[in-house]
Amino acid sequence: NAGVTQTPKFRILKIGQSMTLQCTQDMNHNYMYWYRQDPGMGLKLIYYSVGAGITDKGEVPNGYNVSRSTTEDFPLRLELAAPSQTSVYFCASSFPRGTADKPFFGPGTRLTVL
Amino acid sequence: RKEVEQDPGPFNVPEGATVAFNCTYSNSASQSFFWYRQDCRKEPKLLMSVYSSGNEDGRFTAQLNRASQYISLLIRDSKLSDSATYLCVVLSGAGSYQLTFGKGTKLSVIP
Numbered sequence A: 001n002a003g004v005t006q007t008p009k010f011r012i013l014k015i016g017q018s019m020t021l022q023c024t025q026d027m028n029h030n031y032m033y034w035y036r037q038d039p040g041m042g043l044k045l046i047y048y049s050v051g052a053g054i055t056d057k058g059e060v061p062n063g064y065n066v067s068r069s070t071t072e073d074f075p076l077r078l079e080l081a082a083p084s085q086t087s088v089y090f091c092a093s094s095f096p097r098g099t100a101d102k103p104f105f106g107p108g109t110r111l112t113v114l
Numbered sequence B: 001r002k003e004v005e006q007d008p009g010p011f012n013v014p015e016g017a018t019v020a021f022n023c024t025y026s027n028s029a030s031q032s033f034f035w036y037r038q039d040c041r042k043e044p045k046l047l048m049s050v051y052s053s054g055n056e057d058g059r060f061t062a063q064l065n066r067a068s069q070y071i072s073l074l075i076r077d078s079k080l081s082d083s084a085t086y087l088c089v090v091l092s093g094a095g096s097y098q099l100t101f102g103k104g105t106k107l108s109v110i111p
Helices: none
Strands: A004-007 A010-013 A019-025 A031-037 A044-051 A054-057 A064-066 A076-078 A087-094 A109-113 B004-006 B011-014 B019-025 B032-038 B044-050 B055-057 B060-065 B070-075 B084-091 B099-101 B105-110
Touching: A004 A087, A019 A031, A019 A087, A019 A109, A044 A064, B004 B084, B011 B019, B019 B084, B019 B105, B032 B060, B032 B070, B044 B055, B044 B060, B044 B070, B070 B084
Parallel strands: A010 A109, B011 B105
Antiparallel strands: A004 A019, A019 A076, A031 A044, A031 A087, A044 A054, A064 A076, A087 A109, B004 B019, B019 B070, B032 B044, B032 B084, B055 B060, B060 B070, B084 B099, B084 B105
16 A cells, blocks of 8 residues: 555745645545644644545635545645745545544645745 | 643653653543654654553553643653654544644654
8 A cells, every 4th residue: 555645745836826735545544634734833734524525624724725526535725825835734544433543644745835 | 722732842862761751731521642753854653542541562651641631652762763753642522633733842862
C-alpha cells in the first residue's frame, strides 16, 4: 500500500490564483481530513469527510472547498489564494473505530502565496 | 484556555538520558489520547496511544491522569534518532475529526 499520497509537494502561488491540492489513499479508509500547519503551531482541521459524497467544515474552512466523489480521493481547492494561506497542508485518513480511531498522514504540500 | 497545551521546549538532552514530556487538556470529556512524532518538514506519525492504565512500548512509556487532565511521555535511554517534535493529541468526541493537536515539544538528543 502507498498509504496517503499528496501532490504537489511544493507550490508557489500568486495572490488571487487558484489551485487544487490532491490527496489519495489506498487503504479503503472511510474518513479523510485536511489539516494545515503553520510554523510553531498545532495542526488545524480545515475540512473532513466521513465517506464519499459527505463533507463537513472543520475549524478553519474559510477560503477552501473540498469534494469527495470517491472513497480514495479528497481534493482541497483554494479559489483565491491569499498570503494567510501560506502553510503546510496535510491530508490524512482513518478507518473509524470509535475512540481507537487514529489518522494516518500524507507527506504534506508546502504552499507559499506571494 | 488552550485546549491542549504542551511545553514547546526545546529539550536538549545527551544520548542515554531519560526525558519526560507533559501535556494538559482542558476538555474533561476527552476520550482518547495519543502521542505523535513529527520529524522536521515531515508528516506526523503515530507513536503510541495512551491508556488509563499506562502503557509501554520499548523505551517509551505513556501515562494518563484523567483527574488532573494530564498526559505524559517518558523516553528512556535517548537515541539521536529520537530527535523530533512530539505532538500530544486528544480526541474529544465520537469521531476522529474531533482530534485536537498540541503545538508539540521539540526534542534534540545530543551526542
